[in-house]
Amino acid sequence: MNAAAERRYxxxxxxxxxxxxxxxxxxxxAYARDRxxxxxxxxxxxxxxxxxxxxxxxxxxxxxSLAEALPFSPTALLVxxxxxxxALPAHWRAWIDEAxxxxxxxxxxLHQFLGDDAAFSGAAAHSGSRIRDLRTPPAPRxxxxxxxxxxxxxxxxxxxxxxxxxxxASLELxxxxxxxxxxxxxxATGQTGIAIAGAGVPVDRTICDFTxxxxxxxxxxxxxxxxxxxxxxxxxxxxxxxxVTLGLLYGAAPDALVLVHLASRTHIDGxxxxxxxxxxxxxxxxxxxxxxxxxxxxGIALNTHGLDDAAARVAIERASRETHLPCDxxxxxxxxxxxxxxxPRFAHKTTALR
Amino acid sequence: MNAAAERRYxxxxxxxxxxxxxxxxxxxxAYARDRxxxxxxxxxxxxxxxxxxxxxxxxxxxxxSLAEALPFSPTALLVxxxxxxxALPAHWRAWIDEAxxxxxxxxxxLHQFLGDDAAFSGAAAHSGSRIRDLRTPPAPRxxxxxxxxxxxxxxxxxxxxxxxxxxxASLELxxxxxxxxxxxxxxATGQTGIAIAGAGVPVDRTICDFTxxxxxxxxxxxxxxxxxxxxxxxxxxxxxxxxVTLGLLYGAAPDALVLVHLASRTHIDGxxxxxxxxxxxxxxxxxxxxxxxxxxxxGIALNTHGLDDAAARVAIERASRETHLPCDxxxxxxxxxxxxxxxPRFAHKTTALR
Numbered sequence: 001m002n003a004a005a006e007r008r009y010x011x012x013x014x015x016x017x018x019x020x021x022x023x024x025x026x027x028x029x030a031y032a033r034d035r036x037x038x039x040x041x042x043x044x045x046x047x048x049x050x051x052x053x054x055x056x057x058x059x060x061x062x063x064x065s066l067a068e069a070l071p072f073s074p075t076a077l078l079v080x081x082x083x084x085x086x087a088l089p090a091h092w093r094a095w096i097d098e099a100x101x102x103x104x105x106x107x108x109x110l111h112q113f114l115g116d117d118a119a120f121s122g123a124a125a126h127s128g129s130r131i132r133d134l135r136t137p138p139a140p141r142x143x144x145x146x147x148x149x150x151x152x153x154x155x156x157x158x159x160x161x162x163x164x165x166x167x168x169a170s171l172e173l174x175x176x177x178x179x180x181x182x183x184x185x186x187x188a189t190g191q192t193g194i195a196i197a198g199a200g201v202p203v204d205r206t207i208c209d210f211t212x213x214x215x216x217x218x219x220x221x222x223x224x225x226x227x228x229x230x231x232x233x234x235x236x237x238x239x240x241x242x243x244v245t246l247g248l249l250y251g252a253a254p255d256a257l258v259l260v261h262l263a264s265r266t267h268i269d270g271x272x273x274x275x276x277x278x279x280x281x282x283x284x285x286x287x288x289x290x291x292x293x294x295x296x297x298x299g300i301a302l303n304t305h306g307l308d309d310a311a312a313r314v315a316i317e318r319a320s321r322e323t324h325l326p327c328d329x330x331x332x333x334x335x336x337x338x339x340x341x342x343x344p345r346f347a348h349k350t351t352a353l354r
Numbered sequence: 355m356n357a358a359a360e361r362r363y364x365x366x367x368x369x370x371x372x373x374x375x376x377x378x379x380x381x382x383x384a385y386a387r388d389r390x391x392x393x394x395x396x397x398x399x400x401x402x403x404x405x406x407x408x409x410x411x412x413x414x415x416x417x418x419s420l421a422e423a424l425p426f427s428p429t430a431l432l433v434x435x436x437x438x439x440x441a442l443p444a445h446w447r448a449w450i451d452e453a454x455x456x457x458x459x460x461x462x463x464l465h466q467f468l469g470d471d472a473a474f475s476g477a478a479a480h481s482g483s484r485i486r487d488l489r490t491p492p493a494p495r496x497x498x499x500x501x502x503x504x505x506x507x508x509x510x511x512x513x514x515x516x517x518x519x520x521x522x523a524s525l526e527l528x529x530x531x532x533x534x535x536x537x538x539x540x541x542a543t544g545q546t547g548i549a550i551a552g553a554g555v556p557v558d559r560t561i562c563d564f565t566x567x568x569x570x571x572x573x574x575x576x577x578x579x580x581x582x583x584x585x586x587x588x589x590x591x592x593x594x595x596x597x598v599t600l601g602l603l604y605g606a607a608p609d610a611l612v613l614v615h616l617a618s619r620t621h622i623d624g625x626x627x628x629x630x631x632x633x634x635x636x637x638x639x640x641x642x643x644x645x646x647x648x649x650x651x652x653g654i655a656l657n658t659h660g661l662d663d664a665a666a667r668v669a670i671e672r673a674s675r676e677t678h679l680p681c682d683x684x685x686x687x688x689x690x691x692x693x694x695x696x697x698p699r700f701a702h703k704t705t706a707l708r
Contacts, residue, residue, distance in 0.1 A: 236600075
């Protein structure tokens with residue numbers, strides 16, 4: 001990351017800032033060094049970020065148009081929504097055009113690359129604005145196993161589903177590890193994580209034959225750290241995205257896993273697939289690792305969003321009892337407790353069976 | 355498939371026709387309707403296909419150059435080797451150039467698309483030859499579950515590793531099912547299968563987020579059959595390619611699995627990862643299917659290549675005893691026995707848990 005490159009974001013989320021699809025917007029506001037100076041969503045214009053998304057500690061204004069955002073001196077427009085399938089909603093084109101004309105950098109995590117759009121790239125060349133597609137994949141590289149023996153102990157968050165808090169858990173645990181004096185680093189694997197960290201690999205956009213190789217390359221580049229917290233993706237039983245999950249699991253070659261689950265979720269969102277009981281999910285992830293590079297689940301990061309404190313405590317205790325593992329909500333209760341409970345399991349490298 | 359489009363292949367495999375990397379060449383010679391009229395490999399020039407690869411029932415000549423192949427009237431040059439990583443060896447460019455100049459169609463299953471190469475495409479435009487890249491992926495499509503309920507019963511071959519005989523098992527079982535009067539179809543998912551069938555989806559080339567969706571689309575298009583035998587890819591413990599395997603597993607949404615294993619192989623080829631004992635591999639595949647769409651392993655297609663008849667019999671009996679499943683070598687002993695033993699397990703659709 002280059003300190004000189006700090007951005008001031010206007011985040012585009014028309015009609016969707018309070019929806020789950022705005023997780024890119026929420027993640028960047030919560031965790032990125034780049035500042036968010038305004039959010040564009042006519043549905044909530046006149047209010048502030050923390051008024052409509054209470055867990056975001058930001059008083060950035062929400063405005064109805066790009067023109068109203070410009071007085072806050074943004075340097076970039078971030079497409080803040082990550083729709084499934086990753087296509088640009090057609091009625092958003094005018095917003096992008098307007099931002100390009102205003103010479104803002106365009107930052108997008110969509111599958112549909114804005115830089116490949118002739119109209120956008122032509123307009124950007126004309127105005128002198130840049131287009132940054134966060135999901136641009138790295139050059140194809142075949143996994144070769146070299147990442148399995150980096151110095152760093154690699155900790156991967158794995159999930160019961162998409163959008164349950166894997167990125168947040170990885171970020172919070174990185175912070176806790178740093179506070180304990182470790183050289184701990186967060187490795188981003190999705191568009192939001194990349195927007196936050198300023199670098200990473202968009203795993204879901206890689207060609208499937210090269211998915212594991214791309215993740216391995218990411219680990220190799222940061223292999224001199226003490227601890228690498230790799231952002232997980234999807235879920236091993238996700239009918240649409242499990243390929244991403246498994247490619248990431250073998251590519252990262254973790255020494256330990258942290259299982260992330262949303263306490264209130266019983267089925268894979270949008271697909272109706274039942275989520276396995278946590279002990280079975282733990283066993284499944286561990287069995288997948290067993291022959292390739294053994295890794296145990298070190299703890300459960302339980303996302304208790306939507307529960308009151310008493311219900312959250314019950315859910316955390318139950319998950320811990322069922323799995324015989326440390327469990328906590330790293331947002332509600334902070335990451336230090338779970339990190340300390342898991343730390344003994346982060347002390348050693350595991351070895352691939354050869 | 356269009357009957358009018360039958361090709362006469364010269365297969366390019368210089369220095370490699372007898373190697374495992376030439377599996378595309380071998381598969382096309384063994385199973386494609388398109389005829390192979392010559393193989394180009396200077397190392398074996400002057401001999402015939404069956405002299406150097408005994409299990410291929412073909413007396414096509416092996417020649418040292420394209421010039422020597424032309425008298426056999428090929429209409430297309432097939433790149434017959436599938437190197438890991440899928441790049442064109444630099445010293446092969448001259449062969450391709452020569453074939454384009456001779457107005458042959460160029461058919462390639464490499465990751466590196468020959469049609470995207472300016473020199474090749476320019477030369478092809480000039481000579482009037484065509485370039486067909488078998489690994490060209492379909493347009494991105496998100497998995498939506500609609501393929502889980504096609505009429506056809508879907509049978510997917512799954513493997514302990516790459517190159518153990520999944521495509522061959524699918525092709526042989528398709529043949530056996532047809533001989534029993536079923537409308538059975540083979541669905542190709544890799545470059546060799548696509549070269550054989552004339553259509554299919556190159557799963558390993560899809561963007562990881564869309565892998566399952568691409569396979570689902572393939573199943574939907576043929577969902578009116580009685581039985582669909584879907585060609586498997588990779589292996590669930592393959593450190594480099596398991597993402598492809600799992601995306602294919604969920605995308606195909608099979609009703610039954612056939613586990614394919616090479617009896618002589620103990621470790622994942624090229625990676626040193628030990629192959630799990632067959633009962634554990636069966637359990638792992640079934641556990642991955644359990645919550646998404648239940649599917650059991652109906653039988654074991656054991657590839658006993660390299661064993662004598664007595665050793666093969668022992669290996670088949672042991673695999674059957676260990677797994678309590680029907681087991682046979684569908685090449686050595688033909689597919690009818692294994693098909694008949696598994697057929698009761700192909701009789702019903704399974705249902706996704708909702």
